Amino acid sequence: MELKKYLGVIPAFYACYDDAGNISPERTRALARYLLGKGVKGLYVGGSSGECIYQSVQERKVILENVMAEVGGKLTVIAHVACNNTLDSQELARHAESLKVDAIAAIPPIYFHLPPYGIAEYWNDISAAAPNTDFIIYNIPQLAGVALTPALLAEMQKNPRVIGVKNSSMPTQDIQMWKDQGGPDFVVMNGPDEQFVSGLAMGATGGIGGTFAVMPELFLKVWGLFYAGKVAEAAAVQNDICRIIYKMCSAHGNLYAVVKAILKKHGCDIGSVRKPLPALIDSDLTVVDEASAMIDAAIAK
Numbered sequence: 001m002e003l004k005k006y007l008g009v010i011p012a013f014y015a016c017y018d019d020a021g022n023i024s025p026e027r028t029r030a031l032a033r034y035l036l037g038k039g040v041k042g043l044y045v046g047g048s049s050g051e052c053i054y055q056s057v058q059e060r061k062v063i064l065e066n067v068m069a070e071v072g073g074k075l076t077v078i079a080h081v082a083c084n085n086t087l088d089s090q091e092l093a094r095h096a097e098s099l100k101v102d103a104i105a106a107i108p109p110i111y112f113h114l115p116p117y118g119i120a121e122y123w124n125d126i127s128a129a130a131p132n133t134d135f136i137i138y139n140i141p142q143l144a145g146v147a148l149t150p151a152l153l154a155e156m157q158k159n160p161r162v163i164g165v166k167n168s169s170m171p172t173q174d175i176q177m178w179k180d181q182g183g184p185d186f187v188v189m190n191g192p193d194e195q196f197v198s199g200l201a202m203g204a205t206g207g208i209g210g211t212f213a214v215m216p217e218l219f220l221k222v223w224g225l226f227y228a229g230k231v232a233e234a235a236a237v238q239n240d241i242c243r244i245i246y247k248m249c250s251a252h253g254n255l256y257a258v259v260k261a262i263l264k265k266h267g268c269d270i271g272s273v274r275k276p277l278p279a280l281i282d283s284d285l286t287v288v289d290e291a292s293a294m295i296d297a298a299i300a301k
């Protein structure tokens with residue numbers, strides 16, 4: 001495992017739909033090219049921001065195949081492969097390994113809140129389906145309903161393929177705990193975009209986020225300032241990022257419908273969101289324009 005693969009800004013990749021709401025291979029490749037051009041470190045494909053939970057196994061395969069065709073070998077690619085059952089998750093893990101992704105990731109089992117031994121078995125079953133691929137635990141208790149604990153991590157550390165945690169829980173203290181328990185080569189990625197700078201301060205290896213792709217320049221700016229020792233300036237950019245996120249979240253439509261509308265304004269049309277995520281309504285267009293202007297202003301500073 002090379003830690004440096006994960007040292008940086010890794011946008012969560014969005015679901016690219018055509019105007020009929022089907023997965024669009026062309027738009028998928030266009031977004032991958034767009035983000036490659038922005039100078040990001042990698043892509044996190046098929047996660048929450050990728051609306052994976054609303055796609056079929058076959059659709060998720062098509063997305064990953066097109067991302068890898070476009071940027072495989074040029075960017076670090078982490079494929080989120082978890083589904084709501086073990087068998088489908090294993091199929092996606094095998095498929096991801098066949099495409100030679102850098103790592104796979106998995107949320108814990110959702111809906112039923114399983115005991116730690118059930119979660120460990122689910123993760124190890126998925127990892128066993130991709131025996132030559134690094135495995136990253138995805139801790140997102142606010143959506144998954146169950147949280148990673150030091151004891152569960154200790155159990156997972158027995159699996160040599162487990163190289164780290166994507167930590168989307170809100171306490172940045174969790175980043176400190178996983179990093180301290182995992183050691184200096186253990187990858188811990190900051191999940192909440194609203195606290196990227198604090199996650200870095202607590203020892204995060206890099207960041208994976210759902211709003212990175214709509215304003216990569218700002219997260220790259222935070223990264224550069226932080227590692228130049230200019231933490232106060234990094235925090236000021238973080239403030240801009242937070243205000244932009246709050247503005248985008250003020251729409252009636254889902255956050256990802258807003259970010260896709262902003263990307264379309266910037267020439268990258270990847271459709272909208274899939275039901276049951278609410279699409280934009282007319283009054284949201286003001287939110288889109290205001291948030292887009294805030295992004296442009298923050299980048300120009």
Ligand SMILES: CC(=O)N[C@@H]([C@@H](O)[C@H](O)[C@H](O)CO)[C@@H](O)CC(=O)C(=O)O
Binds near residue numbers: 049245
């Ligand atoms: C709960 C949640 O969705 N968290 C996001 C954040 O990036 C989030 O979109 C952002 O902080 C805005 O609230 C990520 O941690 C998860 C993510 O990007 C993904 O799995 O695609």
